[in-house]
Amino acid sequence: MSTQRVFTSVFPRLRVASSKNATTSLAQQTxxxxxxxxxxxxxxxxxxxxxxxxxxxxxxxxxRVCVPATxxxxxxxxxxxxxxxxxxxxxxxxxxxxxxTFIDKEGVEHKIAVCKGDNLLDIAQAHDLEMEGACGxxxxxxxxxxxxxxxxxxxxxxEPDDDENDMLDLAFGLTETSRLGCQVIMTPELDGLxxxxxxxxxxxxxxxxx
Amino acid sequence: MATIAWARPRAFAQWNRRIALAYTTxxxxxxxxxxxxxxxxxxxxxxxFYTAYRFMKNNEHAKVDMYESLPVPxxxxxxxxxxxxxxxxxxxxxxxxxxxxxxxxxxxxxxVGASSDHPDGATVPLSSILRHYHAVVFSYGSSEDRKLGxxxxxxxxxxxxxxxxxxYNGLPEYADLNxxxxxxxxxxxxxIGNGNVxxxxxxxLLKTPEELAKTDIAAHALDALSRSKVHNIRIIGRRGxxxxxxxxxxxxxxxxxxxxxxxxxxxxxxxxxxxLPPPVKRRTELLSKGKHLPPNLxxxxxxxxxxxxxxxxxxxxxxxxxxxxxxxxxxATFGKTVLRHPNQTYGSxxxxxxxxxSREYYDQKATARLPPNPKTITLPTRYIFKSIGYKSxxxxxxxxxxxPFNTSTGVxxxxxxxxVLTKIHHPHQLPSSSHPTHHQAHIELPHHFKxxxxxxxxxRGPQGVIAETMMDAFTTADAIxxxxxxxxxxxxxxxxxxxxxxWEAVRAxxxxxxxxxVSWEDWKAIDEAEIERGQKAGxxxxxxxxxxxxxxxxxxxxxxxx
Numbered sequence: 083m084s085t086q087r088v089f090t091s092v093f094p095r096l097r098v099a100s101s102k103n104a105t106t107s108l109a110q111q112t113x114x115x116x117x118x119x120x121x122x123x124x125x126x127x128x129x130x131x132x133x134x135x136x137x138x139x140x141x142x143x144x145x146r147v148c149v150p151a152t153x154x155x156x157x158x159x160x161x162x163x164x165x166x167x168x169x170x171x172x173x174x175x176x177x178x179x180x181x182x183t184f185i186d187k188e189g190v191e192h193k194i195a196v197c198k199g200d201n202l203l204d205i206a207q208a209h210d211l212e213m214e215g216a217c218g219x220x221x222x223x224x225x226x227x228x229x230x231x232x233x234x235x236x237x238x239x240x241e242p243d244d245d246e247n248d249m250l251d252l253a254f255g256l257t258e259t260s261r262l263g264c265q266v267i268m269t270p271e272l273d274g275l276x277x278x279x280x281x282x283x284x285x286x287x288x289x290x291x292x
Numbered sequence: 293m294a295t296i297a298w299a300r301p302r303a304f305a306q307w308n309r310r311i312a313l314a315y316t317t318x319x320x321x322x323x324x325x326x327x328x329x330x331x332x333x334x335x336x337x338x339x340x341f342y343t344a345y346r347f348m349k350n351n352e353h354a355k356v357d358m359y360e361s362l363p364v365p366x367x368x369x370x371x372x373x374x375x376x377x378x379x380x381x382x383x384x385x386x387x388x389x390x391x392x393x394x395x396x397x398x399x400x401x402x403x404v405g406a407s408s409d410h411p412d413g414a415t416v417p418l419s420s421i422l423r424h425y426h427a428v429v430f431s432y433g434s435s436e437d438r439k440l441g442x443x444x445x446x447x448x449x450x451x452x453x454x455x456x457x458x459x460y461n462g463l464p465e466y467a468d469l470n471x472x473x474x475x476x477x478x479x480x481x482x483x484i485g486n487g488n489v490x491x492x493x494x495x496x497l498l499k500t501p502e503e504l505a506k507t508d509i510a511a512h513a514l515d516a517l518s519r520s521k522v523h524n525i526r527i528i529g530r531r532g533x534x535x536x537x538x539x540x541x542x543x544x545x546x547x548x549x550x551x552x553x554x555x556x557x558x559x560x561x562x563x564x565x566x567x568l569p570p571p572v573k574r575r576t577e578l579l580s581k582g583k584h585l586p587p588n589l590x591x592x593x594x595x596x597x598x599x600x601x602x603x604x605x606x607x608x609x610x611x612x613x614x615x616x617x618x619x620x621x622x623x624a625t626f627g628k629t630v631l632r633h634p635n636q637t638y639g640s641x642x643x644x645x646x647x648x649x650s651r652e653y654y655d656q657k658a659t660a661r662l663p664p665n666p667k668t669i670t671l672p673t674r675y676i677f678k679s680i681g682y683k684s685x686x687x688x689x690x691x692x693x694x695x696p697f698n699t700s701t702g703v704x705x706x707x708x709x710x711x712v713l714t715k716i717h718h719p720h721q722l723p724s725s726s727h728p729t730h731h732q733a734h735i736e737l738p739h740h741f742k743x744x745x746x747x748x749x750x751x752r753g754p755q756g757v758i759a760e761t762m763m764d765a766f767t768t769a770d771a772i773x774x775x776x777x778x779x780x781x782x783x784x785x786x787x788x789x790x791x792x793x794x795w796e797a798v799r800a801x802x803x804x805x806x807x808x809x810v811s812w813e814d815w816k817a818i819d820e821a822e823i824e825r826g827q828k829a830g831x832x833x834x835x836x837x838x839x840x841x842x843x844x845x846x847x848x849x850x851x852x853x854x
Contacts, residue, residue: 214386214762216382216383216386216758216759216762217379217380217382217383218379218382218383218385220379220382221379222377222379222380222382222541223380223383223757223758223759224757224759225758225759225762244544245541245544247540247574248539248540248541248544248574249541251539251540251541251570251571251574251575252539252541252571252757252759252760253759254759254760254763256571282762282763282766283763283766283767283770284709284763284764284767
């Protein structure tokens, strides 16, 4: 009997604790607290009327809808320093909003009103969603990987170029409708786009134990 | 809540608003004295910084001290990432954001465990660190080379890619490597290894000085490379084209070099490659396509050629060779390898040409094996770059402190998530069919060394791009957070940590008054000086790095260490 075997048979609980349970408990706590995480200065939760309009999402999933407040508070969402080029998005003018929904790894939906021309990485970062842009949105890493939920929307986007495909090849959990957030630019055709954010950590199986 | 006036308020205000609340109580509870939870991170590369980032984001009251043996941070982002990949280095923005938190403290120019390799560098024992923190993350990466272990490896003209990369990136350790690249126009330069570092080395060797001058390449390297006669490069892998480790992106970067030919690689069993998963298929297509340039009678283009299934046997110096120099390599001999699925049992394999079945050839997991009497090939050469991987080593105090290290795999044993595992001897009854009685045997059971974690290459081996290191570091950070929320034991509970007071206590205990410690503000001063030097170069250089520790410290004058 190998040490590995002994380890997993003597400590079956440890195996579970270090993968599944951990994720769940963290996820639950995150979800519970998610409602406090919105910067109220910039974004206010939509009223009931707005929710009605947007009720197409799955009823069971927790949802938040964010609409921008007045443009005067807009700089709140800017980057931490002037040198940062990403994370900047403009507030859409009333009536010109395009809607994009991010579904985070806990299944929480974040519906956001954005401007034409913004890319998904900037949008996600400006709204404090868990999406890294390690290379600053220059298509040189795969940390802003998103999965387009509806293949129809995927087909409406311009094809990924070689550089993007090269990076997508390295993305964890690559799918047929994977894209890099920094390369997806919002257009009126993409209004109503829904994308999933993959987990930023590894979910390990016991077989991965050293 | 977010009223604290920090230098860069946004990110940290966001962190406040995040799930930090949930852990605040646990973080406080972790320490019985009401002191904040203190985490030491050994190493300031991407693994260290991403661990700090994630952990601080979820634990707003925790204090993080990051130890770095050089006066400058960022590890392989500064000294590994190729100078012409400036965009990859953008992750520094995130690291700066982390470092701007008042809960973060950079302890530069301080080596942990081993004595510093420089008289101006300070040293603190690991035991002292363990005493003064709740938890320690090892993220010191890989500082050695794997060796080929073949005759002639130490001849002149044979470089390890790690030292060459360190040299062109201005790593103080290799500031004096000074490779003479002015030979070898007619012979091929060999790069042994199939990782992204091999691609980097090839690209840097073939880029024109004008292109390199725009990057943050070290001035001494730019100078030597502008006199380089390296013209034709062979990149040689032990395994086949399907098993190669380089990414499509780095392969494509070679294709993008103007006026450089890439010889197409002829696949064996070309029809079978359709079965490959899309990422490997795309890379294989690119490899077999090659890049031709229009014939030009007045000019011979530099070229890159790929060779696979060749394992180096010996490097030789032949004094009779014309223009050979004493002690320099003149040729390299390789043996043809065969590919086998790792689970395939070997026995004695008679090598024959037809053993390259398409099944093994297209098996991504196939390993290369040198048959007993391999076919050999000898290539004349002046330069060999060994790019066969980096290796982590244990800190000198590990055995003494009971911290494990797996020298064969070069990693700190861990649970795959980031908790350092150590083994306890445990008497165990083994059932045995041949004897009626049970045998007493000692089984080694791995268990978590409370308070110790690892992240990055020292955790999972020297591979993967920054995105992988980031995910990996996040996983480690979440493990610490999780252990906190479960009120697991940490260093003070295990009897090792006595007084979790962090850096100030370590400093008082282990450092003399005149040790030159580099703070984050000090690094920013060095940073600014480097950027200024870059501007003076006038070629659009982002920065001109200082390549010697004394020059880095000289920027600070008498300020360092106060």
